[in-house]
Amino acid sequence: MSKNALWRLLALLCALAMVASACGGGSDDAAEDSADTETEAAEEEEAMEDEEADAEASEDEEAMEEEAAAGDGATISYWLWDGNQQPFYEQCAADFTAESGINVEITQFGWADYWDGLTAGFATGDVPDVFTDHLARYPEFIDAGVLVPLNDFIDADGVATDIYFPGLADLWVAPDGSRYGLPKDFDTIALVVNEALLEDAGLTLDDVSNLDWNPTDGGSLEAVAAQLSVDANGVRGNEDGFDASDVVQYGFMSQTNYADAFGQTGFSMLTGANGWDFLDTNPWGSVYNYGDAEFTDTIGWMASMVEKGFSPDSETLAGTGSDTIFDAGQAAIMPDGSWKIGTWSTSENVDAAFVPTPVGPSGNRASMFNGLADSITTASENPEAAWEWVKYMASPACQETIGAGGVVFPAIESGAKLAEEAFLANGVDVSAFTVHVDEGTTFTFPIAGQAGEVSNIMGDAIDTVIRGEGDASTISAANDEVNELLAG
Amino acid sequence: MSTAAGVGNVGSATGRRIAWAVLAVVMLFSILPVFWALRTSLSTNSGIILEPSNPLPVEATFFNYERVLGDPPIEEVQAAGGTGGEFSVLLAVRNSMIVATGITIGQVFFCAMAAYAFARLRFKGRELVFTLFLSALVVPPIFTMIPNFLFMRDLQLSLGFTSLDLSWLPGSDKAGWINTFPGLMAPFFLMTPFAIFFLRQFFLGISREVEEAAIIDGAGHMRRFFRIILPMSVPALVTLAIITYVNSWNEFLWPFVAGRDESVRVVTVALNDFKAQTPGTTRPDWTGLMTATFVAAVPILLLFGVLGRRVVDAIQFSGIK
Amino acid sequence: MTTAAAPVAGSDASAEKPKRGKSSVDNDGWKVAIWFLLPSLIGFLVFYLIPTIRAIRLSFQKVSILNPAAATSVGWENYTDIMEDADFWNSAWVTLQYVVINIGIQTVLALGLAVLMSRLTESLIVRATILLPWILPNILVGLLFLFIFDPTVGIVAQVFKFFGFDPIAFLASTTWVIPALALINVWKFTGYTALLFFAGLQTIPKMLYEAGSIDGATEWQMFRSITIPLLRPILALVMVVSLIGSFQVFDVVAAAGGGVQGSPGDPLGKSRVLYLYIYENAFLFQNKFGYAAALATILMIFLTVITLLQLRLLRADQSDLA
Structure with a gap:
């Protein structure tokens, strides 16, 4: 009897596995037929196109069949993290394949897992040929020698590097002159405001469109933030009897968790407007300036906002997540990046508008100017084909495809225009983001090594201050620590 | 009871x-x-x-x-608050089933063999080898993960057997056994210290007299192992199989580094990938996440439903041993 | 299967017998043994011994995970650095808190539950229900509780509000993150542990209790002087396994406690358990892979010591029932 029991169990396990595999395969019929020649990713690509446009899909299939006949169509693997952009890059890839005969296999991972996977992949050589690179990470990659310099390719093909928005391309040049990426897009910061909450407070969009700010009294930003903060009894932050310990609606909220060294959608538009720079020189600085009064004063002001109840505290922010709070209509103003335009303009819960970030003591507003690029890994077995794909993504053709999608701003002006139009066509005014580019009030993402550890150390120090458990000296001590780290 | x-x-x-x-x-x-x-x-x-x-x-x-x-x-x-990056839960569930089933079969069988040797055979250094095997219990998996990873990657290259060429498997175009089902199973397939310890304890408890008859009949060790010990140990084997299956299903760290390709990605890794889909956003897609979570739990809940009594008995049984 | 529990606890005592016994037929040596041991030997060498040696060697090097081939030897530097590393001591302290809360609550609850069950019912449904959390993957459990503890949409916050308390962001609070993570683990393992104890209770002869009640002993006295001593071997075994597991907690923290980039939590490093810190050094920090290996070596030595101590306790108590 017991012998039978074992076999029954094993049989059941096997049967379950077989049934499941049948289910998995059956969910997309095309899968099994073409399994030997193509990977799942390529199939999904096809499936997606089928839905988007039948005519185009059949063209692609023809193109693929031709290559299969030729039998020499190289395949390039490509990773990205933004699922919102994936459909448009699939489109780019299809066009590219039709043009060059090179297949592209696109894989998308969530942000955190993207970098974990890439890191583990570099350790073992199991990385894609091409991947979307980030300024915070690429110094480390260069240091380890895992990226292919593009200079020779660029020279050989005579590719122009000056067709992008000024400054974007240079971010990807190492101190020795090697270039490790061609820009694909850019992003800037604006304030997202909840219009319904403005109305409740008797404010209009005009009242928040030209804000100013300083770390001493917070300027008009703090004034409207106070007016937009509401406690459980309905008392506003600028009225008597406001209970800072029981706030149901925050006037101003950092989008980034406080424990973040770069504060792209947290403190950076304020510290920038306060005339502060992250590094002694950027890119490739060797000394961080977190100890400066311009910086610590700004963080001190943010801590005071928390204390006054105009901004959520660390626990609320990290615990719930700024986007959830904003979406629930519990915060009125929040800085956010241009890559989130789509998220907020299509939100069902909030009526969001975008206004420029405040003007600071420096006399200007400021926005971090971050740009992504595509890099080629040294593990790539076919760097030539990889380069063709990188070149295509950096070309007006692909960037216009991406731009027309209205998800991000491409790095080429013609693409960015299309993006702006696509947003406008959807009734979204994005001038609050582009104003930084038009007026030249951008500063670039800090580029230096050890970003991971810097982020841990500084993030904790900043959060300590916000939690009221530390002061400026906490931050300068952490600054010494990160500079020691940079010095090696 | x-x-x-x-x-x-x-x-x-x-x-x-x-x-x-x-x-x-x-x-x-x-x-x-x-x-x-x-x-x-x-x-x-x-x-x-x-x-x-x-x-x-x-x-x-x-x-x-x-x-x-x-x-x-x-x-x-x-x-609906999702991104374009949803994954196929069914595919991940299938992958988990393949991996967990494979590991269970291999581990139970090979560990039973080893346990038999430790319980029934006499050879020099037996206690030493057994203690050595047991000491692997305290090796943190994160410790051996990277070397294992490197080994898996080089497997194809360094051994060079045509029989080990797994390029016909999905996603295995260049990185050895990385992103293959055998690669995901390998570290648990041949032995785990717990499995050997558990089965050895059981085999030790089986009365010798049963075997004596077979020995008189001239049965060799292989026959005694397959005809007497294994059939008599079915409760222990079932217990171990269930524990191994559940543990394999729940394993995260190894498939997290060695099986990221969608064609072999198991549910635990897929779920974790699902968590942080969009960059910079701190708003999780709760309903999507909970749906994926629930769907991922269904197969193991079903298994539990079908084998409920057996699983419960198995756990209690492992406790007594 | 219903009679599965035939071999009784303490069979280890009888286990020693065959080894010393006469059975001359078994003088087979390696010639025979190797065929039985070959697969597991390969597994042991390839997946445990060699990687361990490789990892120990890495702990004496400065090496980037991105390029393991380019390693430089640094002697004992990684180890001396660890001793002065405040983040390491913090993570050791955090882990210890987690272990104490987790093991403490879990053991007491499971023991109570086991006693309760042994008195009330042998219902399969009861036992299966409390075992349910155990079969769910850690990652899944982590995500589940990430949602349940969410201070805005989570149900725990709603319960707090209902009773007039302010919701607490458990997983983002420096005070609560470790207790919350420990409780998640308690939820997952209490039923499982209770079943192990329950099985142990079944092996205690009923007549001992009968004799006890004839002597007029109270429930509590019998629990202390009969149940606990006779349950001690299994208690010790469960503790060893739970301790080793708890010191290596990772999945739940990664899924719910944050820390691994981007997820909410890891408030001021208060949920940065040892495993997470090793992970961060290995994967997220630049050129710290050797450092991570050194941390892991220290953890391994520590676990070995704990296990040996516990096993000694276990062995000492083994004869209680025999």
């Missing part, structure tokens, strides 16, 4: 009632989180914000299942 110690030994009826109430609360707490995932999976993302404490689905919908299981248009998915 034999008559339990002290059953029916509780004094007053009130005492019994209180005890039952406590037990009921514990049972409720065991189920509630799973129920909550189900309820959330049937709600909309805006609904759970509006009525966070409603025990029933808010704005009830099956769309979350559609987008997690199928492939609806991207616009609708985004409107």
